[in-house]
Amino acid sequence: MGRHVVVIGGGTAGMEAAGRLAREGVSVTLVEKGNELGGHLRDWYHLFPNRRSSDEVLEYLRGLVSHQNILLMKGRKVTGFSRKGDEFAVSVENGETINADAVLLATGFDLFRSERKEEYGYGIYDNVISSADLEAMFRKNELKLVNGNKPERIGFLHCVGSRDEKAGNIYCSKLCCVTAVKQAIEVRKVLPSCKVFCFYMDMRMGGALYEELYKEAQEKYSVSFIRGKVSEVAVNIQNRLVAKVEDTLVGRPLKMELDILVLMAGMEMSEDGIRLADEAKLKRGENRFFQPADHHFGTNMGNIKGVFYAGTCTAPLNITETISHARGAVMEIVNYLNQEK
């Protein structure tokens, strides 16, 4: 068997895996549907838990993929792949077929489309924005209302599209809590006079330095936390947003005016990933992400020999976990190529 791997998806997982495979002497074709590598990382401003610029991570990943063993194919979508004997035939848009000894799926996630929770008014009220929109504002250094005014009060609504059967997702996206805390701090740094509130069901701060960040948000940045999920958003006669929530720790309903409401959109299996999975008959879990061969020992593999997974196409993961997961995939692929030889 040869040593050629097709990596599908040029985000964090795909770039990390491609770079590491190349360094193991494997020849890699990295296919990215967009015109730029970097995936969602390109839309983000700072990363939790230490608020490092996402550009730094992008720079590291770009350095990793500029390797002689990597052939980049940008602006090309993979339309499907099939196994023929020991080899895979990966078809790319406009008819080309690439042969591969193994395929690595790093197709990532889609952000939950916040307009699906109509009661929050995304796409209806100007100043209801998503967490990704806020990152774009930070990147442009333009944290303001649509009318150009400075916001005096910003709310963050956790669990938009996560832990919500009505949205079809019962799982926790697990990164939104800490993202809200990080963004709340960023807001306070940019606009120290702006009051910030987080509306949460549970604060799920289960990651290295997350709880510390939460404490810092309370102590140093005076961010207020209200336990309860906003049920609906309206605007009043002054055209200011009004959020309705139960303050579950008081046990009474609460209403509050806000200038901006940020919806902490969850993570979903990408539509392209679903399409590829279903065409290739790869198993998916109830949460629609790729189903691993084993939840403890086999998260980089699925039900087809020679097909591997890396990153958020398997579950919501942060950047640290995505990079580790991609490295795990590299080890599995190298083992596979050596054994099959």
Next chain:
Amino acid sequence: MEKFGFSLSKARVINYDANDRGIVRYIIEREPSLKLCIECGCCTATCTTGNFTDFSLREIHILLKRGENEQVREKIRKCMLCGKCILVCPRGVNTRNVISVAKQAFRKTEGYEL
């Protein structure tokens, strides 16, 4: 006038924008650890007063933060300032001092009698 037995119910909703949070600002200036409360309820669980009456220090913290001052004004009179709550707080809030400073704050407003 004829009475028909109808009455108006007072809204239970916390009207955050109508409430005055002067008291909690006064407390946080003097006891900033109040900001660190995560509403775990350890203080209430260990509180002697809380075990015999409906006094809840956790509830008092949150009512102060929402500006529901009138309820707090009455409730905090039950605290005996023993300080067991400080020992159990996982976030290091100086809970007893919160009550002391709150009493001070209310004393500065009209109508408070110890």
